[in-house]
Amino acid sequence: MTRPTTRFSGPELCAKPARDVIALLQNGDVTTSDLIDASVTRMDQVEPQVNAVVTRCIDRARATPSAADSLLAGLPLGIKDLTPVEGVRTTFGTQGMADHVPASSDPLVARIEERGGVVLGKTNTPEIGAGANTFNAVFGATRNPWNTAMNAAGSSGGAAVSLATGELWLSHGSDFGGSLRSPANYCGIVGLRPSPGIAGGSSAQLGFTNGGVEGPMARDVLDCALFLDAMAGYDPAWPISFPAPPTPYLETARQDAGAVRIAYTSDLNGFAAITSEIDTVLRTALESIRLPNVTIAEHCPDLPRLDEAFRALRCLSFLGSYQVTPESVTRHYKNTIKGNLADARAMTFDDYVQAERDRSNIYNTMNAFFRTHDVLACPVNGLAPLPVEIEYPTEVAGRQMRDYIDWLQFAFLATVAGLPALSLPVGFTPSGMPVGLQLIGPPRGEARLLQVAHTLEQALNLPVTLIDPIAG
Template identity: 35%
Template sequence: MTARADTSLLELSARELSAAIRQRSVSAREVLEAHYARIDAVNPAVNAVVTQVREAAYAAAARADERTVVTPPDELPPLHGVPMTHKDTHAVRGIRTTSGSPVFAEHVPDHDDLIVARFRAAGVISTGKNNVPEFAAGSHSFNELFGTTHNPYDRTRSAGGSSGGAAAAIASRIQPLGDGSDMGGSLRNPASFCNVVGFRPSTGVLPLAPSPDAWAWLGRSGPIARSVDDVVLAMSVLTGPDPRVPLACPVERAAFRTLAAEDLPEPDARPLAGVRIGLTTDFGVGVPVEAEILDVLREQARVFEQIGAVVEEAVPDLRDADEVFDVTRAFDMAVNLRTVVAEHREQVKPEVVWNVEKGLALTGPQLMDAALARTRLHEATQAFFGAYDLLLCPTAQVLPFPSEERWLRTVTGMPMQTYVEWLRSATLISATGCPAVSVPGGFSPGGLPVGLQLVAAHGRDVELLRAARAYDIATRHAERAPVL
């Protein structure tokens, strides 16, 4: 079979692509050929995909096609035959998983992480791995093993991170859907940089399993896609508790399935009638944000009003969020990576070493103060969402920056002291524990993508995605493809 040179198949959404395979309009092998042909065509420019398993993927596609022949379409899984590279920090059985680190350059797991296992159970064909910063630390996807992932909309710029390889692959039409993770913006920031959608669920909705700390709450797994509708479809197969993680799941998988089955609103409808949205440009704590991003935010706020929402300036009291995030992140980094740093210090990038050492230096009073601050932050967030349904704010503080930089030292002239400080627009929201989604909001005058961040109360993931999908359908910003 000759590989398709065009992107006609891969312009389809994951929902459309799987439906076409289930209805036998196209075979899983043909879709896989288009997937790999696209990798061959564009990956040298963007460096999103770092490991490929073509022989195993074609065998899986052949099995999928055999199953298609003997199984009624409505009995096949929702993502039947859809090809997907996975984030290189997610364990995938039988596929090299390096976490972007020389320490694990030849590591091949014998198990799937939960998000991968659930995607595969839903019919996904695993085709390889996509790039990350080392140990997913930082929001710029570069490492010593594979180099830098470049932004499809401007290949001199960063694709963000840590799910930067996934975002770049999806924006480049290599695949419609991917898996990611997010502690301090690692789904949302690359989504903003690459004009795609990144969703960070509420705690417990998609457990991080297996995990060395089953009670960890700051980091999340979640999907990334070119449309909110595909994110909804993904959550309809990913959601649910896992016995290895004792955190409660506040949303039933059936709720996402119901949302996935709802009729989509017409572009000229007012599906957000009665929805109350608080708008903030600086998160109430003086977060610096580039002017071009704020211009897009204010312009798109009017779109939310046009589709029915009431938008007014309001923000939760986030004064405790920095302390909660910084202490919790340092603690989690130390829990997860202290042994690696102790045994392989010279092979680990300095930002990771710094963050682990910060965690090891935490004192009892610091941990106690952070616990009290988290309670105050929760109360403030609850109060805000008693008055508003959603918070609308910038996803990223900056436009995609030159890819030769490790991290930004200044934002709008304000010095940044650490490699995560320029991500406060995301980390402040992470500290609240609330679900958040970055949706494409348009472009700067220079043609760089701008993402908008929508946040809802804990457990209101379905309502959040319903509103985000309505905006996404009204604007269709992600349909503007990069020129590669």
């Protein structure tokens, strides 16, 4: 594993963890205006190279009231361009909505602002979030700061890059097929896909579906836990909303994890393809964790019909959204999205019922698994980033990919079974690209998952790296 030589030339404030900056705000040592100035300075430095924060709302941010005694205390942050923010251009990465300015914010944005968050910008996403390479016809491509010739994954690519470059301290993401986890993996930051209902994520039209969720992205595990605290809690606007735990996630994450039982699988019983390069990085990282209270064994439960269940769930989401979207928008959709819609229309009611049976079976299997293990560890993606011009890999480790979804198979399990999953940076490829380890926890087990992740983060002793973009 080769850790590249990096530098960070941004403002000193931008290099501090979010929780430290919040302490400065609460003590009156800095103001939100100071942080906005620092963040905008950093954006001006790096945005020409990476294209991550595609819309800034500086005046709105300066005018946003925020109490110093609130959870986030006036900390500027980013919201993905799939999520409406009142009065701020929100394009969903599609030409048909290029000039869309919503009159109201998504409930999650309102909650974050109530808890002291200050929206400073919208981060880039592929068109309507479809695809794990962040590019669209409105803003163009987001580039990986570790090598700007490479992609940053997606669909929360702009969010991940904004964190890795030090433009923002916290950035919001969303995830259906790894859209939050893959960019975290490729950019060397932490991304958490929560259990459904923890942090919103259901559309107004399909409020009871639970494939897509929203979640926190940050530079380290404790900041990720802090941001989840700012998102979590019951809200009747979300039909599947779930209350926040009595003990904040950040407080639990800091506690001694005790005995930790990890099962590692490199390919989910042969289900997902992985290159030897990625497998080597992950195994090396796990082998270096020499803690008496951490046991690691190679094991994976049986996961029959995982592919079929995921694809059915995704088809339902695509068709549900498409049916209520005007033709003036849908006619601009890229060919891969049109292919998704064709797949959805080809499915039958019997297919969807079978998918629900499959999901229940997989959930029950995983529920039994977590009686003897704390987390299932596996890759986030099976290969390193590709050149930004390549939409998706057509093969991985010699295995042909049927479509642009196939290479994301490591993401399917958490989505299908409704489990929390986190991408934790653990090393680098020989070419110097970050590699993350996916940790999957039990249903609504975010607190324990964050605790385990923090334990591993400390054991690996990989420092948070803020980076000036490296030209590829």
